[in-house]
Amino acid sequence: MLSDKSKISGMQLMLMSACFLQAALTVIPLAVFASGRDVWLLLTISLALFLPFVLVYVKLGEMFPQSNLIQINEKVFGGLLGKGISALYLMYFLLDYMYNLAMPSGYMRTHFMIMTPEAIFALSFMLLVLWAAKNGAATIARLSIFSFSIGYLLVVIILLLLIEKFRPNHFFPMLDIPFRKIVSTVVIIIGKFLSEIFIFLMLLPRVEEKNCVKKALFVGVSLGCLFNIILGVISVGVLGNFILVQSAPFNVAVRQIELMNINSRIEILVVLLLFFSTFLKNSILFYALVVGAGSLFRLRSQKALLITLTLLPLSLVGLTVSSNPMQYQSGRNSLVFLGLFFHMLLPLATLITAAVRRSAEKQGGDGA
């Protein structure tokens, strides 16, 4: 992985970015708190507002085609400050990885295997993620086509099974909430969810066709967000105003499925969705963490880094959040601000600084 020379195509980048956002299954519980039944509409508005910002990541990738985010920081901000900012980024990657790891392991422990220690699920999941990331970006990219297809297939199946439970009146009246709640929901969606796509700055050097990056990211982000819009529509269409009192509205909506009065509780579909999508997201996060640490410290040994970066999250399992509702509360209260800082403010500052430095160097060169 530290000497990963594998290449990914534009199509694979698009699918990876779509899968990455498909895995954001906490976005609806986070956003529904303030937005209620307008969650799907505010997801759409947030997507429209965020898409132009993707150009910041694309432009950074174009200015430094062979460098990942950690290397870009050193080139732009210099040795000491660049390393400091990169170290902050690595701590954030670890935090994000832990937060996303808590989702599947916490869910399995809470809903299915209550007596089993969370560390067992976390370790099994981490070993899978380790295997995927160890084999390089191309392996993760090849898995993305399955994750993307399975995700959309499951959602279509759920939609068809729930169509009889849909009530169009659940969607009205629209945007009947105070303006500040609309703004706070849009900020949560962009800050915690959509802008997480910045992690692909660690993978852009692996992309073979550099001229496809803009289109791939735009389409990938749109498809990933569309997936969550569909989940929002399903949740609101089935639950209506009940969505406000649910910590996991999509789960509750899926529980309404009845197949010929024989099978109910088809949340296994949700579990499959959760595992396929979070597996890919965690693989990308872990890959970014290992490559970032390798770049920052200029390491040569991949094995040693893989062991320590698996051991560290394993030691922190069960210490991320105290409970599932607390996970959503942390996401709303603190991770949004961290997200805005790391996902948007810092990359924008990096781009502006890089552009100013380049223009100053060019002027200096012309003058000479």
Next chain:
Amino acid sequence: MLFLEMLLLIGLGWYGIREPLKKKWKRDLIVFIVLYLLAASILVTRTAGIQLPYLMDMVEAFVKGALRLSID
């Protein structure tokens, strides 16, 4: 559980330190030892029954403090 944990720590520690030690990669060795000791100390502390604070609680406290500072 403690025995298995110690076995895992010692085994992984030995497996990870072999390569940088053999090839005398100083930087790799230092980073490995620091991260390994951090992970091992957290694991041993938790096994000893000492309750450590939740990560998200610390992050929330940090963000609230930072926001309050910036407003003030």
